[in-house]
Amino acid sequence: MNLTLHVWRQAGPDAPGKMVIYEATGVSPEMSFLEMLDVVNEGLTERGEVPIAFDHDCREGICGSCSLMINGVAHGPMRGTATCQLHMRSFKDGDTIYIEPWRARAFRVIKDLAVDRSPLDRIIQAGGFITAPTGSAQDANNILVAKESVDDAMDAAACIGCGACVAACPNASASLFTAAKITHLGLLPQGQSERYRRALKMVQQMELEEFGSCTLHGECQEACPKEISIDTITRMNRDFLRASLLGTRP
């Protein structure tokens, strides 16, 4: 199949950028979206042009490196799928595809479609960990955890930190990302001792990084390749409110 691509090109963080049109020819439906870009880049390289920069690593939907706003939808048209797992069979011959980087004040464009997502790392550094010494591996059932808590904690832990929630949010809020980690650790016994401090510190860091606030449009849940629920945001708000009422110190 043949496609017309409108791709954001920007030489560097401070360089001006613009949408550039490319024709992608001979694309097969079995290709992944990133393979399609690889082919386009080969063509560019052969013509002596600078290939399109985009982030990727595992290409199997687990590392969270790939990004891309595809036709106005974070990670493209397939629900619960990262860009690397999106295949060209989701498009038709002759389609026009807009490809843009994640847009947020907090996510600086490094080059073309690659953005700096280190603000998310700093949110994790602010509280997305436990300090209880866990020692060497214990017997699996030493600490009993309710089935429901395990299920919800593991659903939240599925976050791969790709930043699609920020990209899809009309307010560029990182609430779903932050809430997923607060929920994951806050539901497990090992995460209890810092539960309220964690909520305060992670929310604080999220705001220092100049992400927006949650208006509950729900776009983040739709965009999330791991389909993490906005219920985690309710839980983050609850923990933050409790921490404030309890007078927890950050």
Added chain:
Amino acid sequence: MGRLGSFYGSMVGKKVVMGVTGLIGIAYLILHVLGNLLVFRGPTAINSYAHFLKSTGELLWTVRIILIVAVILHVVAAVQLTQQNRAARPIGYTRREPQVATIASRTMRWGGALLLIFIIFHILHFTTGTIRPAGVFSSEDVYANMVTSFRIWWVALFYVIAMVALGLHLFHGAWSSVRSIGVSPKSPQPFHRTVSLLLAVLVWAGFTSIPVAVFVGLVR
């Protein structure tokens, strides 16, 4: 910064304030729409109800002050959050396709601004009698105030339009507020919002019925 300062200083804190003040507004609106519907039982019913409210004196003023403070906090937080949210994405997308955002969620800001204008107009119109579209006003005869005003097309239309904004605001707000303040139970289908749909439709229909009924001559 004190505890309260750092709470309100955070966007999550501001949203809690919006949620709580919004819920206060919703609770009031439910009572308000039920009271107003007395207009369909004739002048005596609604006028004596209005008289009863005014006879409560201090209680009436307590409620009024709570509502005024709630609206001010709600609006101030809305403006601050909107500014922060706009700043969070200085460069937008060439193409963006919202997936699940509703008309309601996307009109909270403009709809809210219209509601603010409406609230001010409404108080000057029916409470203080400062604005008199029909040229007459009586603080004793609420029924007559409604009937004379809503015969005027632009007054009826303004109320009808404002109530559309209110219905949309409530459809999103009733659902989102309980999440903002962290009290909503978890749900396998967070986007199912039967309760807020019901609430929004009933409040909208209740309020809208009055100017419409007067304008078409059902209530005279």
